[in-house]
C-alpha cells in the first residue's frame with residue numbers, strides 16, 4: 001500500500017520480515033523495526049534477472065585495481081578541478097557556480113564516453129524564486145541483458161569561508177601528506193568523482209562494465225533536494241525506466257579504520273523562527289530596557305527547545321519514536337567502534353553518552369534537535385552595541401521511524417507559538433518549516449547489499465559493518481518508492497572527514513580504495529542473483 005504523506009511516498013509492507021545482524025542474516029518471525037518500514041524483499045525490485053555462473057563476467061580485479069592505482073594523479077587532479085568550483089547551493093550569489101559545476105560534470109561524463117548526457121532543468125525554487133541548478137543525467141550502456149544501476153550523488157556543497165577557521169583555502173584542494181583538504185572533498189565531490197574514475201579506469205583498460213549505468217547527480221542536496229522528487233516521478237517510466245538498483249555514495253564510515261555499508265538515514269525537518277520588533281536596528285544605550293528585544297525573545301525560545309544533554313523539550317515527539325526491541329538493541333553489539341573513536345572524530349571529549357551503544361542509538365534511531373544559527377544578529381568580531389530589529393533563528397530536527405513530518409510540524413509550530421505567548425512580548429514571532437526530508441531504513445540482506453559487502457571485502461580485506469547514518473539524504477526514500485527498487489549506501493570517506501565543517505578532507509587511500517570499491521560493486525552486482 002502506498003500512502004501519500006507530506007511530499008513523500010511511504011510504503012507500508014507487512015510480509016517477510018527480516019532479522020539482520022552483522023554476523024548473520026536470517027528470516028525471523030519477530031521484527032525489530034516499526035511496521036511501516038519493514039521491507040518486503042519480494043515487492044522491491046521488478047526485473048528479476050538471474051545470472052548463471054557459466055556467464056560470469058568477473059574481471060581480474062588485479063588489473064582493474066592496478067589501473068586505478070596508476071591513475072591516482074589524474075584522479076586527484078579531477079577532484080581538484082571539482083573542488084575549485086564553489087558550488088554552494090545555500091545562497092543566491094553562488095547559484096551560478098552550482099550551475100557551472102553541473103555543466104562541468106556533464107562535460108566530464110561526455111568526455112569519458114557517457115551517452116544521453118542532459119542537464120534537466122527544474123525551473124525556479126518555490127520558496128525563493130532563485131533558479132534551481134539542473135539535474136545532470138547520463139547513461140553508460142543500454143544492453144537489455146544487463147542489470148541497470150542508477151548512481152546518485154550531489155555536486156553542490158555546504159558554504160565555506162577561510163575565516164570560519166580553515167587552515168587552507170576551502171575551494172583549493174590542498175594535499176598534505178596523504179590527506180586532501182577542500183570543501184566537498186568527502187561530501188560529495190570525492191565520491192562523485194569516484195564514479196567518473198571507475199569509468200576512466202574501465203575505458204583505459206578496455207574492460208567492459210558488466211551493468212548498465214544511469215547517472216543522476218543533483219545540485220541541491222545540501223538545500224533540501226528541491227525539484228528532484230518531481231523529476232524522479234516524472235522520469236520514472238522514461239529516463240529512469242528499468243532501474244534494478246540504486247547506489248549512493250554520500251555518507252561516511254563510523255571511524256577511521258573499519259569500512260561500512262549503510263542501510264538507513266535519519267530524516268530532517270528544518271525550521272526558522274522569525275522574531276520581528278523595531279523597524280530598524282537600535283542603539284542599545286538609547287533603547288535598551290525600553291523595547292522588547294527580538295534576540296532576547298529568540299534566545300528564550302531556543303532555550304525551550306532542547307536541553308544541554310540533548311533532550312528534546314517539545315511534547316509529543318518522544319511518543320512517536322518506534323520502540324527499541326531486544327533484537328535491534330543487540331545489533332549494536334557487533335559494531336566496530338567506541339567512544340574514543342567518536343571523540344577522535346570530533347576532536348574533543350564532549351560526547352554526551354558514556355557508552356558507544358547509547359551514542360550510536362542517539363545518532364541512528366532517536367531524534368535530535370540542533371540549533372544552527374541566527375540570521376540578522378550581530379556576529380562579527382568587536383563589540384557593537386546594537387539591538388537587532390529582526391532575527392531569524394534556525395534549527396532542525398533529525399527524524400526517525402515513526403515520526404511523520406506533517407505531524408512533527410504541527411507539534412513544533414504550536415509549541416513555539418505557545419511558548420512565545422507566555423513571554424507577553426509585543427514583538428511578532430512566527431515559526432515555519434523551511435524544508436523536510438523523510439527518514440529511510442532498508443533491508444541489508446538483499447542482493448545489492450551482498451554485492452556491496454563483497455566489494456568492500458575485496459578491497460579492504462574485512463567484512464563491513466552494517467550501519468545506519470545520523471545524517472539525511474532526503475532523496476533516498478523517493479528513489480526506493482518511485483523507482484520501486486532497493487537503495488544501498490556505499491560510503492567512501494571516514495568518520496573524521498569533517499563534512500559540513502572546517503578543514504573538510506578525504507584521505508587519499510579512501511579516495512583510491514573507495515574508487516576500487518565502487519568499481520568492484522558493479523562487477524559483484526552483475527553476478528548477484530536479484531531477489
Ligand SMILES: NCC(=O)N[C@@H](Cc1c[nH]cn1)C(=O)O
Pocket residue numbers: 187188221222223224250251268270437471472473474499
Ligand atoms: N551527506 C549527506 C548530507 O550531508 N545531507 C544533508 C542534507 C540536508 C538537509 N538539509 C540540509 N542539508 C544533511 O544535513 O544531512
Ligand SMILES: [Zn+2]
Pocket residue numbers: 154187188221250
Ligand atoms: Zn552529501
Ligand SMILES: [Zn+2]
Pocket residue numbers: 158187222499500
Ligand atoms: Zn552534506
